[in-house]
Amino acid sequence: MFTHIYIEDSIAEHPRTQDLCARFPDATRVACAHYGEVFNPKAQDFRLQKAQPSLILAGKQGKLVLEAPQGYGIGGDRNYYFSHMLNCLYDCRYCFLQGMYRSANYVLFVNYESFEDEISRLAESDPRPAWFFSGYDCDSLALEPVSGFATHFLPFFAAQPHARLELRTKSTQVRTLLNRQPLTNVVVAFSFTPREMHRSLEHRVPALERRLDAMVQLQQAGWSLGVRFDPLIYQQNYQTHYRELFCEVFRRLDADRLHSVSLGPFRLPRDYFRTISRLYPNEALFASPLTVTNGMVSYRQDLESELTGFCTGELRSHVPESLLFPCTVAA
Amino acid sequence: MINIVTAFPGEARPLIEPLGLTDRAARGGYTLYHNDHRRLLISGAGKVQTAAAVGWLRGADPARHQAWLNIGIAGHGNGHIGAGLLAHRITDMATGKNWYPPQVHGLSLPTDNLLSVDRPETGYPVNCLYDMEAAGFYPVACRTTTTELVQCYKVISDNRDNPVAGVTQEQGEALIADRLTDICRLVTALERLSDRVTSRQIAGNSLARFTNHWHFTVSQRHQLERLLVRWDARLPDQPVWCDELQTRQQASQVLHWLEHRLDTEPVRLD
Numbered sequence: 001m002f003t004h005i006y007i008e009d010s011i012a013e014h015p016r017t018q019d020l021c022a023r024f025p026d027a028t029r030v031a032c033a034h035y036g037e038v039f040n041p042k043a044q045d046f047r048l049q050k051a052q053p054s055l056i057l058a059g060k061q062g063k064l065v066l067e068a069p070q071g072y073g074i075g076g077d078r079n080y081y082f083s084h085m086l087n088c089l090y091d092c093r094y095c096f097l098q099g100m101y102r103s104a105n106y107v108l109f110v111n112y113e114s115f116e117d118e119i120s121r122l123a124e125s126d127p128r129p130a131w132f133f134s135g136y137d138c139d140s141l142a143l144e145p146v147s148g149f150a151t152h153f154l155p156f157f158a159a160q161p162h163a164r165l166e167l168r169t170k171s172t173q174v175r176t177l178l179n180r181q182p183l184t185n186v187v188v189a190f191s192f193t194p195r196e197m198h199r200s201l202e203h204r205v206p207a208l209e210r211r212l213d214a215m216v217q218l219q220q221a222g223w224s225l226g227v228r229f230d231p232l233i234y235q236q237n238y239q240t241h242y243r244e245l246f247c248e249v250f251r252r253l254d255a256d257r258l259h260s261v262s263l264g265p266f267r268l269p270r271d272y273f274r275t276i277s278r279l280y281p282n283e284a285l286f287a288s289p290l291t292v293t294n295g296m297v298s299y300r301q302d303l304e305s306e307l308t309g310f311c312t313g314e315l316r317s318h319v320p321e322s323l324l325f326p327c328t329v330a331a
Numbered sequence: 332m333i334n335i336v337t338a339f340p341g342e343a344r345p346l347i348e349p350l351g352l353t354d355r356a357a358r359g360g361y362t363l364y365h366n367d368h369r370r371l372l373i374s375g376a377g378k379v380q381t382a383a384a385v386g387w388l389r390g391a392d393p394a395r396h397q398a399w400l401n402i403g404i405a406g407h408g409n410g411h412i413g414a415g416l417l418a419h420r421i422t423d424m425a426t427g428k429n430w431y432p433p434q435v436h437g438l439s440l441p442t443d444n445l446l447s448v449d450r451p452e453t454g455y456p457v458n459c460l461y462d463m464e465a466a467g468f469y470p471v472a473c474r475t476t477t478t479e480l481v482q483c484y485k486v487i488s489d490n491r492d493n494p495v496a497g498v499t500q501e502q503g504e505a506l507i508a509d510r511l512t513d514i515c516r517l518v519t520a521l522e523r524l525s526d527r528v529t530s531r532q533i534a535g536n537s538l539a540r541f542t543n544h545w546h547f548t549v550s551q552r553h554q555l556e557r558l559l560v561r562w563d564a565r566l567p568d569q570p571v572w573c574d575e576l577q578t579r580q581q582a583s584q585v586l587h588w589l590e591h592r593l594d595t596e597p598v599r600l601d
Contacts, residue, residue, distance in 0.1 A: 003434055003439070004419060004434055004442070006431070028419065028441075028442055030419050030420055030431065030444070031420075032420070032429070032431065033429070037429055037431060038431045041430075041431075041473075041478060043473055043474075043476070043477050043478055044433065044477060044478050044479070045477040045478075045479050045528060048433075048436065048477070048479045048524060048527070048528065049433060049479065051436045051437075052434060052436045052437070054433075054434060103433075196600070196601050197600060199601065200600045200601050201600065233600070234598060235597075235598045235599060235600045236597035236598055236599050278531070279531070280531075281531055281560050281563075281564065282563065282564050282567075283564060284564050284565050284598070284599065284600050285600060286561075286564065287560070287561035287562075287564040287565040287593065288565075288598050289593070289594045289598070300594075
């Protein structure tokens, strides 16, 4: 899977590092003083690297858990996000990671215990429940066989009464969850776009049916699930595409047992958009009717309102209003 | 375009014919072998000479996204004589600065650490490659292109059991010649990557036709480029150069027409 594994000196002896290296005995190991030496240099080509990313093992320092932006959440008062990993197995054309990072290599922060300490501290600092969102800078489950992220963090969250965890994924790697009792304070959220957009924009992402199969299994096992229609993508006949998607999703899932359904329009910071559209100049998505407002690229206001309004209206016929959470992150 | 830099003529000689570098020229104090899409320059030994050679090559053809390859013989602590290795980490012994050339996609050549030293290494204290050029070559080449297109390939000529003092020019030449298959694969792989990056730079195929027909200010020209790229992405089957467009009198009307068409045409992503 990996031809090269870069290993930050500070975690070279970490048991998780040793374990990972043992699982990839043929990979060439390269020592580095700090992961940024490999990950951050200018003039790297994300698109070329995406064809064969390497794995970088590092220790996360500084602020390990960050406050989520205003408006980001699913009903909680306190919202945080954390990233045990940078970059994603999948190659979604709309993904902001392509614009945010110079490298497509995967950085895995192996010091999970440091994240736990910070999560515990924040969760216990206030009696109100705190939500912790994983899957912001990566897919929470896609690399589970390598990272063991869920395997490690689920028992930890089981012992955190004030903490709530959202695992955000497009993956079908749910074996870890199916092999244990469901947790009431964990939501497994799957994101979807219509089949046609999945085909043209979500490269390497499992098919809609397979992801729904995974969700059905989880729901039957008693896990709390979220559905994320994010980003909403505009195209000709989007009404038909989204109507079909919603029908398919809610035909397979028991909507009354879902934790939440959220939707968010396509948005990218202007600098990220510029970088990504240069990487993929022939991508029709970036030639859509877009506009820049306060440094964010989004669909023209009339199109965004039309798209969001239509999807919200359609979703109301499938799920109770109390489960619907439009993303309201300020532009 | 790929640029190959070697320190010595003996390292270059085995490459000239197989890589089709049939034209030879003496320019800027360097010996340059080249054809339409490949250039090979003999830089002389050491970091400074190599960095200067890269700079000169860059100045001679400033086109972006060219590939760069440093080829040469090198020492190694315990490596087999004749083994060919790509550098996955280059360390400048004098400054301690490190660089990490990314892997070449689709190419499974072995890799190792490379220590660039200022004098020939005779003690081989570490089991890694030793050369005198890479730390001059890599950072300068990376200023001109994306790092995936810059690589250092070394053939082991000496080690603890076979010190550098015993290596002759003929032996060095033969060692490079023995790795020609791998070198040709590497050159081809880098050229393919370079082509892939270069192909993204086309800012609308019709730009010259527009600028010949109407007068665009610098700002309008940038706007035009962006609109033509969008047109190619959104409406690849519709020729932009049509009768309706040509009735526009001024550049501003042309831009308005393009923008209007792009905003009103149905968006199709499939």
